[in-house]
Amino acid sequence: MIKSSGLKKISTAVFISGTGSNLRSLIKFSKKKGSKFTIELIISNNSKAKGLNYAQKFKIKKKIIDYSRKQNIDNKILKNLKKYNIKLICLAGFMKILSQNFIKKFNGKIINIHPSLLPKYKGLNTHQRIIDNKEKYSGCTVHFVNSKLDSGKIIIQKKVKVLKNDTANSLAKRILREEHILYPKALNKLYSNL
Numbered sequence: 001m002i003k004s005s006g007l008k009k010i011s012t013a014v015f016i017s018g019t020g021s022n023l024r025s026l027i028k029f030s031k032k033k034g035s036k037f038t039i040e041l042i043i044s045n046n047s048k049a050k051g052l053n054y055a056q057k058f059k060i061k062k063k064i065i066d067y068s069r070k071q072n073i074d075n076k077i078l079k080n081l082k083k084y085n086i087k088l089i090c091l092a093g094f095m096k097i098l099s100q101n102f103i104k105k106f107n108g109k110i111i112n113i114h115p116s117l118l119p120k121y122k123g124l125n126t127h128q129r130i131i132d133n134k135e136k137y138s139g140c141t142v143h144f145v146n147s148k149l150d151s152g153k154i155i156i157q158k159k160v161k162v163l164k165n166d167t168a169n170s171l172a173k174r175i176l177r178e179e180h181i182l183y184p185k186a187l188n189k190l191y192s193n194l
């Protein structure tokens with residue numbers, strides 16, 4: 001269980017690379033009455049990420065980190081996290097790997113959502129692999145981030161049935177809808193003692 005001091009809301013940063021539908025669900029969740037979270041910062045490695053539009057829409061600060069300039073990426077991110085007093089990082093479709101050093105510095109405060117029932121189907125192309133292997137179930141997982149890809153302690157999971165005519169696309173869509181429910185649930189679970 002994570003503890004935070006005082007009654008102040010937990011300043012959260014969401015890291016994205018694409019559409020940002022999970023970001024949107026986290027923003028909505030943070031705006032609910034009695035919420036313990038406030039999304040203060042959106043970080044993206046991709047200046048064209050559609051999800052960045054939510055920064056403007058909801059008046060949230062955004063920062064683009066240019067990974068092609070390989071130098072000092074950790075420091076650039078850390079500087080921004082400090083500036084906005086970020087206490088929690090939610091990765092939501094963030095396609096870059098965070099360095100071990102960075103993860104150590106934010107130990108236990110970085111979580112991620114992955115579209116499979118981990119530990120099965122880590123990495124990319126999960127839905128196509130599920131279909132190819134004729135799995136009966138897939139799902140999504142919210143987990144802590146450690147230095148190994150998609151391998152940190154599991155916080156919560158939701159099982160989703162694979163339908164007979166599912167394609168990777170239709171399965172992805174159904175799972176994504178569950179992700180939008182699961183991520184807020186995971187935060188509630190982690191911070192229920194506050």
Ligand code: GRF
Pocket residue numbers: 016017018019020021022023051092093094113114115176179
């Ligand atoms: C989600 O399926 C998430 O689980 C995976 O990437 C996708 C991001 O979707 N890591 P969105 O950008 O939140 O819409």
